[in-house]
Amino acid sequence: MKIAVCVKQVPDTWAEKTLRPEDSTLDREAPDGVLNELDEYAVEEALQIAEAHGGEVTVVSMGPARAAETVRKALSMGADAGIHVQDDALHGSDAIATSAVLAAALEGKGFDLIIFGSESTDARMSVIPAMVAERLGIAQLTFAQRVSVSGSDVTIERVTDYGFDTITASMPAVVSVVEKINEPRYPSFKGIMAAKKKPVETLGVSELGLDVAAVGQAAAWSAVEDFAARPPKPAGTIVADEGEGGARIASYLTEQKFI
Amino acid sequence: MAPVLVLAEHDAANGAVKKVTLELLTLARRLGEPVAVWFGAGSGDALELLGQYGASTVYVADGSGVTDHPVVPMVDVLAALVADVSPAAVLVPSSADGKEVAGRLAVRTGSGVITDAVDIDASGVATQSVFGGSTVVHSKVTSGTPIYTVRSNSVAPEAAPTTCTAQPVSVEVSDVAKKATVTDRTVASKGGRPELTEAAVVVSGGRGVGGPEGFSVIEKLADSLGAAVGASRAATDAGWYPHQYQVGQTGKTVSPQLYIANGISGAIQHRAGMQTSKVVVVVNKDAEAPIFELADFGVVGDLFEVVPQLTDEIEKRAN
Numbered sequence: 242m243k244i245a246v247c248v249k250q251v252p253d254t255w256a257e258k259t260l261r262p263e264d265s266t267l268d269r270e271a272p273d274g275v276l277n278e279l280d281e282y283a284v285e286e287a288l289q290i291a292e293a294h295g296g297e298v299t300v301v302s303m304g305p306a307r308a309a310e311t312v313r314k315a316l317s318m319g320a321d322a323g324i325h326v327q328d329d330a331l332h333g334s335d336a337i338a339t340s341a342v343l344a345a346a347l348e349g350k351g352f353d354l355i356i357f358g359s360e361s362t363d364a365r366m367s368v369i370p371a372m373v374a375e376r377l378g379i380a381q382l383t384f385a386q387r388v389s390v391s392g393s394d395v396t397i398e399r400v401t402d403y404g405f406d407t408i409t410a411s412m413p414a415v416v417s418v419v420e421k422i423n424e425p426r427y428p429s430f431k432g433i434m435a436a437k438k439k440p441v442e443t444l445g446v447s448e449l450g451l452d453v454a455a456v457g458q459a460a461a462w463s464a465v466e467d468f469a470a471r472p473p474k475p476a477g478t479i480v481a482d483e484g485e486g487g488a489r490i491a492s493y494l495t496e497q498k499f500i
Numbered sequence: 501m502a503p504v505l506v507l508a509e510h511d512a513a514n515g516a517v518k519k520v521t522l523e524l525l526t527l528a529r530r531l532g533e534p535v536a537v538w539f540g541a542g543s544g545d546a547l548e549l550l551g552q553y554g555a556s557t558v559y560v561a562d563g564s565g566v567t568d569h570p571v572v573p574m575v576d577v578l579a580a581l582v583a584d585v586s587p588a589a590v591l592v593p594s595s596a597d598g599k600e601v602a603g604r605l606a607v608r609t610g611s612g613v614i615t616d617a618v619d620i621d622a623s624g625v626a627t628q629s630v631f632g633g634s635t636v637v638h639s640k641v642t643s644g645t646p647i648y649t650v651r652s653n654s655v656a657p658e659a660a661p662t663t664c665t666a667q668p669v670s671v672e673v674s675d676v677a678k679k680a681t682v683t684d685r686t687v688a689s690k691g692g693r694p695e696l697t698e699a700a701v702v703v704s705g706g707r708g709v710g711g712p713e714g715f716s717v718i719e720k721l722a723d724s725l726g727a728a729v730g731a732s733r734a735a736t737d738a739g740w741y742p743h744q745y746q747v748g749q750t751g752k753t754v755s756p757q758l759y760i761a762n763g764i765s766g767a768i769q770h771r772a773g774m775q776t777s778k779v780v781v782v783v784n785k786d787a788e789a790p791i792f793e794l795a796d797f798g799v800v801g802d803l804f805e806v807v808p809q810l811t812d813e814i815e816k817r818a819n
């Protein structure tokens with residue numbers, strides 16, 4: 242089986258995230274970049290499926306030069322090869338362009354499964370997996386808390402508002418996973434060493450057959466007009482419970498007209 | 501006035517119109533003439549309510565096609581409507597389905613998409629609250645038919661009564677939609693509480709609740725306030741409360757008037773789902789818990805002492 246996992250480098254989960262005043266794009270230089278948390282679960286799921294059914298796992302990432310660290314991280318967990326789409330023209334791409342680039346990088350390589358995280362921690366749009374499925378014209382099995390592969394079919398449990406839906410499709414398919422699905426492994430020392438020798442192909446936009454004028458901030462179909470930091474919330478009132486904590490909250494809620 | 505398509509979300513089980521739909525109709529009126537799009541069997545009650553909030557027409561797309569396959573049939577119907585009626589914009593709720601519908605529709609119709617808008621003005625400029633609410637962004641779609649997903653509880657629904665007529669639309673499920681099939685739906689018990697993402701008040705419990713029995717304390721407080729119950733991942737993972745009540749990055753995003761966090765430490769992934777709540781009340785026995793940074797009012801104490809007392813007080817004051 243051929244499995245691709247799409248991973249994004251994002252600012253460290255705990256880092257304060259800011260937009261750059263000059264062009265309203267996310268400041269990706271200041272904080273440490275890490276593998277998007279949910280994508281660790283995507284990598285883990287890909288590795289488990291490959292271990293159970295045989296196959297090869299390719300990591301695909303679009304991002305600036307330092308996103309190479311993120312590709313290596315996924316390789317050190319056990320993935321076999323990487324594709325890093327890196328091009329200055331991509332800076333400021335919207336979801337439309339991002340999905341086009343990922344689809345171009347994935348197309349025609351014979352992947353049976355293309356696995357994503359269900360959401361990035363920076364932009365949090367939760368749209369890229371669906372948009373890539375739309376572009377590739379293949380089945381979309383997203384928000385999976387469970388994935389099982391049997392023959393040429395893949396079945397997932399999609400988390401819903403009311404519980405979950407069981408959804409099945411023939412491969413190839415796009416899958417996205419939620420964090421309930423597994424427990425991602427830590428890269429071992431051996432894995433880290435091995436990752437250094439694994440092949441990573443670095444591609445530019447034109448090498449994917451796309452027009453550089455169709456990606457990046459200038460080509461985006463949505464634009465930021467302006468932004469501002471929200472004034473920090475004034476510190477609240479914190480009291481220690483001395484037997485009347487519940488009553489004090491009730492008084493506060495009465496004041497605020499909730500009761 | 502150009503029509504504005506609104507995906508009318510409703511309860512899968514009983515067909516009740518969700519509040520977010522009325523919020524979307526309210527926003528849509530700023531941009532043009534709101535027209536609802538309904539997936540499933542319509543009902544007289546729904547028709548009346550949609551009319552109450554200004555929808556002159558509701559396109560009803562019914563048939564097994566829309567329920568047998570996830571997400572894509574809705575895109576098929578909306579894309580056909582976009583071509584037919586040339587709407588000024590398309591508004592969908594920021595649910596998992598809604599975002600995916602929006603993303604695919606954007607690709608298919610050659611349009612820009614903005615997710616998680618909390619407001620839209622008459623010129624189509626959307627407000628997004630990003631990075632856990634620390635930054636407010638104004639953005640605009642610059643190409644195609646603007647597609648927005650809107651977070652629930654972002655605006656107050658305003659009535660604008662009109663007569664709503666239902667117009668059936670044919671559902672032509674595309675081949676790509678048929679590639680994935682829903683074989684089973686598992687509905688976890690729901691209880692009589694308001695829905696988490698729509699509730700004006702949410703009362704949540706975390707690891708500090710100590711076990712499944714502990715949640716009865718949380719539920720009693722919730723019921724005294726007519727609130728929904730939420731939980732942290734620590735609580736849902738331990739099996740103390742069902743997964744669909746998880747609040748946070750990989751659970752629900754809530755934005756209620758009042759959020760009461762009990763025995764929750766305030767991990768960044770939890771905050772991601774509740775940080776835009778208007779008023780936050782915290783009960784936690786550890787004064788250092790990061791959740792206190794978000795509190796408008798906090799009590800450092802044992803939730804098993806504080807919460808039952810609060811519930812009693814509320815019941816007393818209500819009588």
Ligand SMILES: Cc1cc2nc3c(=O)[nH]c(=O)nc-3n(C[C@H](O)[C@H](O)[C@H](O)COP(=O)(O)OP(=O)(O)OC[C@H]3O[C@@H](n4cnc5c(N)ncnc54)[C@H](O)[C@@H]3O)c2cc1C
Binds near residue numbers: 302303
């Ligand atoms: C605060 C903020 C708000 C934004 N709002 C909008 C908006 O409203 N409209 C818009 O069009 N663009 C918007 N963007 C731009 C958008 O973030 C990028 O296009 C981004 O690459 C895709 O969005 P996401 O990270 O939210 O993806 P999601 O859909 O949340 O990501 C889901 C999964 O897709 C995969 N994935 C995502 N990006 C990559 C990548 N670069 N390489 C490999 N895999 C990837 C990962 O598996 C990830 O887990 C915004 C950006 C920021 C920082």
Ligand SMILES: Cc1cc2nc3c(=O)[nH]c(=O)nc-3n(C[C@H](O)[C@H](O)[C@H](O)COP(=O)(O)OP(=O)(O)OC[C@H]3O[C@@H](n4cnc5c(N)ncnc54)[C@H](O)[C@@H]3O)c2cc1C
Binds near residue numbers: 420706764770783789
């Ligand atoms: C990819 C990923 C996604 C995640 N998504 C989510 C998500 O969507 N939602 C989410 O919530 N978490 C999420 N998490 C988990 C998150 O990081 C935290 O582990 C989780 O939120 C902790 O839950 P908690 O606050 O209930 O537990 P803890 O952090 O253990 O906190 C328990 C708190 O209860 C207090 N306490 C204990 N006993 C009492 C008592 N008797 N009275 C009063 N206070 C008491 C303690 O002082 C402590 O502050 C995610 C993590 C990852 C890696």
